[in-house]
Amino acid sequence: MNFMQALRTRWQQADTLVCVGLDPEPARFPAQFANDPDAVFNFCRAIVDATAGYACSFKPQIAHFAALGAEGALTRLIAHIHAAHPGIPVILDSKRGDIGSTAQHYAAEAFDRYAADAVTANPYLGRDSVQPFLDRADRGVVILCRTSNPGAGDLQDLVIDGRPLYQHVAEKVAREWNGHGNCALVVGATWPAQLKEVRAIVGDVPFLVPGVGAQGGDVEAVVTNAKTADGTGLMVSSSRAILYAGNGQDFAAAAADAARALRDEINRYR
Amino acid sequence: MNFMQALRTRWQQADTLVCVGLDPEPARFPAQFANDPDAVFNFCRAIVDATAGYACSFKPQIAHFAALGAEGALTRLIAHIHAAHPGIPVILDSKRGDIGSTAQHYAAEAFDRYAADAVTANPYLGRDSVQPFLDRADRGVVILCRTSNPGAGDLQDLVIDGRPLYQHVAEKVAREWNGHGNCALVVGATWPAQLKEVRAIVGDVPFLVPGVGAQGGDVEAVVTNAKTADGTGLMVSSSRAILYAGNGQDFAAAAADAARALRDEINRYR
Numbered sequence: 236m237n238f239m240q241a242l243r244t245r246w247q248q249a250d251t252l253v254c255v256g257l258d259p260e261p262a263r264f265p266a267q268f269a270n271d272p273d274a275v276f277n278f279c280r281a282i283v284d285a286t287a288g289y290a291c292s293f294k295p296q297i298a299h300f301a302a303l304g305a306e307g308a309l310t311r312l313i314a315h316i317h318a319a320h321p322g323i324p325v326i327l328d329s330k331r332g333d334i335g336s337t338a339q340h341y342a343a344e345a346f347d348r349y350a351a352d353a354v355t356a357n358p359y360l361g362r363d364s365v366q367p368f369l370d371r372a373d374r375g376v377v378i379l380c381r382t383s384n385p386g387a388g389d390l391q392d393l394v395i396d397g398r399p400l401y402q403h404v405a406e407k408v409a410r411e412w413n414g415h416g417n418c419a420l421v422v423g424a425t426w427p428a429q430l431k432e433v434r435a436i437v438g439d440v441p442f443l444v445p446g447v448g449a450q451g452g453d454v455e456a457v458v459t460n461a462k463t464a465d466g467t468g469l470m471v472s473s474s475r476a477i478l479y480a481g482n483g484q485d486f487a488a489a490a491a492d493a494a495r496a497l498r499d500e501i502n503r504y505r
Numbered sequence: 506m507n508f509m510q511a512l513r514t515r516w517q518q519a520d521t522l523v524c525v526g527l528d529p530e531p532a533r534f535p536a537q538f539a540n541d542p543d544a545v546f547n548f549c550r551a552i553v554d555a556t557a558g559y560a561c562s563f564k565p566q567i568a569h570f571a572a573l574g575a576e577g578a579l580t581r582l583i584a585h586i587h588a589a590h591p592g593i594p595v596i597l598d599s600k601r602g603d604i605g606s607t608a609q610h611y612a613a614e615a616f617d618r619y620a621a622d623a624v625t626a627n628p629y630l631g632r633d634s635v636q637p638f639l640d641r642a643d644r645g646v647v648i649l650c651r652t653s654n655p656g657a658g659d660l661q662d663l664v665i666d667g668r669p670l671y672q673h674v675a676e677k678v679a680r681e682w683n684g685h686g687n688c689a690l691v692v693g694a695t696w697p698a699q700l701k702e703v704r705a706i707v708g709d710v711p712f713l714v715p716g717v718g719a720q721g722g723d724v725e726a727v728v729t730n731a732k733t734a735d736g737t738g739l740m741v742s743s744s745r746a747i748l749y750a751g752n753g754q755d756f757a758a759a760a761a762d763a764a765r766a767l768r769d770e771i772n773r774y775r
Contacts (some may be wrong), residue, residue, distance in 0.1 A: 241608070250766060258607070296603075296607055296610075298603060298607050298608075298610035298611045298614060299607070299609070299610050300613045301529050301611075301614045301618070302610040302611070302613040302617070302618060304576065304618060305733060306576055319690055330601070330602055330603050331568070331600070332600055332627060332629075333566075333568060333650065334613035334654040334715075335601050335654060337528070337566055337569070338568075340566075340569050340571070340572040341568045341571075341572070343572040344568060344571045344572045345573075348571070348574060350574060357600075357602055357627050357629050358629065358631075358659075358660060359627050359628065359629040359649060359660055360627075360649070360652050360653065360654060360656065360657060360660075360661075361652075361655075361656025361657050361658065361661070362656040362659050363654050363655050363656035364654060366656075377627060379630070382604065382630050382631075383604065384604040384605060384630060384631065384633050384634060385605075385631075385633050386630065386631025386632040386633035386634060386636075387630060388626060388631065388632050389628075389631030389632050389677065390629055390630075390631060390670070390673070390674065391629070391630075391631070393665045393670065393673060394664045394665060395664060400663065400665075400670070402661070403663060404660070404661070407659065440705065446606075469715070473614030490707065494643075503768075
């Protein structure tokens with residue numbers, strides 16, 4: 236699978252810009268998983284199978300697995316997505332970043348060990364820290380630009396030559412780091428004006444947009460400010476609002492309803 | 506163990522500022538590990554036991570374990586350090602950073618799952634992304650400031666209000682994030698003048714200094730520019746130059762020699 240081709244195909248053929256985030260928290264699982272020794276995998280698999288029709292991508296967040304020692308479940312989950320839902324790319328959300336020799340090991344972790352199609356990466360250490368990801372031309376590299384959390388501005392909004400740091404990151408990625416055309420950017424939904432500014436800088440580089448749902452971002456503002464000319468260009472990520480939409484026997488159907496509702500709301504403004 | 510107390514005690518009692526980095530690369534292991542199914546653990550344990558007398562801290566780099574699926578070896582290695590060498594703190598070098606709710610899972614990964622005494626963290630997402638680490642007052646939080654790699658300046662040297670970004674990070678950490686006194690900073694050995702500038706900003710906040718040895722940093726310049734008034738304040742990190750000092754039956758003795766030589770060279774300039 237080529238990540239960017241798969242993503243564009245998926246946007247068109249499935250008519251959805253929803254990225255389903257997989258952040259397993261066993262304390263929030265429905266009661267039927269209480270005595271399941273493989274609950275993390277089984278819960279996530281049920282969510283994946285229920286929501287696949289509405290997903291342009293899946294995004295497992297690695298800390299939620301690592302804190303539980305559930306690397307095996309993560310490996311099997313990604314393999315399941317590839318086998319059962321071919322054509323839907325998987326973004327490993329790990330926000331890695333280290334010096335070049337170590338970054339090669341992180342690239343091996345994401346792309347070889349876990350067989351992810353894309354990875355999130357932190358730009359603070361500069362280009363050589365991201366290069367081992369960039370070099371894998373068939374995989375996607377989703378670089379933090381302007382995040383959705385309250386403290387995002389501590390560094391990202393500091394002004395250099397009249398423009399905030401996050402805009403410099405956007406420019407570097409679009410003009411210097413994207414030689415293989417495999418870069419995307421994380422731009423949070425909580426700051427719609429910033430989505431528009433970054434879109435103006437980077438052309439049709441895809442955005443991964445967290446922050447709708449639990450974090451309060453407005454879907455209409457996100458889509459109208461951040462879409463590309465053809466009405467795509469976005470992976471609007473939702474995790475908890477889909478995963479924990481229901482808490483009973485029908486949790487998977489509730490998750491599907493939440494994913495479909497988000498898809499429909501997004502599509503209203505494309 | 507309280508990380509900062511343990512580190513200061515270790516500096517004084519063992520008279521060493523050397524941090525032994527544990528970056529296992531099986532392709533570089535001596536021949537006797539060729540058919541050892543537990544080679545990662547056994548190699549690292551031998552290095553730990555041989556170099557402990559010269560170490561103020563140990564720093565396993567998690568990507569080297571994760572790329573191999575060797576989380577079990579990492580867990581046992583840290584447990585071995587605590588059991589066999591009590592009083593030597595362990596820094597999990599994972600450079601994590603994510604929004605608050607996810608950062609809590611990364612704190613659980615480092616401090617609960619792996620029982621590390623400190624963790625390295627990336628500041629790009631701002632204070633709330635580091636807060637779950639900071640809140641563990643007995644653990645250390647070693648925040649990236651000015652790194653040692655060629656691309657470090659891409660973002661870290663951008664100038665805001667007349668001063669580079671890394672100095673703003675240093676100031677934020679020292680003045681705002683260090684309420685529990687559990688912060689340290691990563692400042693690379695390849696830029697001695699920058700070590701001096703950061704030292705002037707942060708008082709006696711400890712530095713983790715990578716970049717001597719394989720990356721070419723000069724020990725005399727590091728120590729004279731970065732030490733605190735009492736001749737401590739530093740963890741001078743060396744990984745490959747110690748781990749792979751020898752490649753024969755005597756690899757552990759060669760590693761010990763390399764660690765002792767680095768300790769002695771550092772102490773010449775304290």
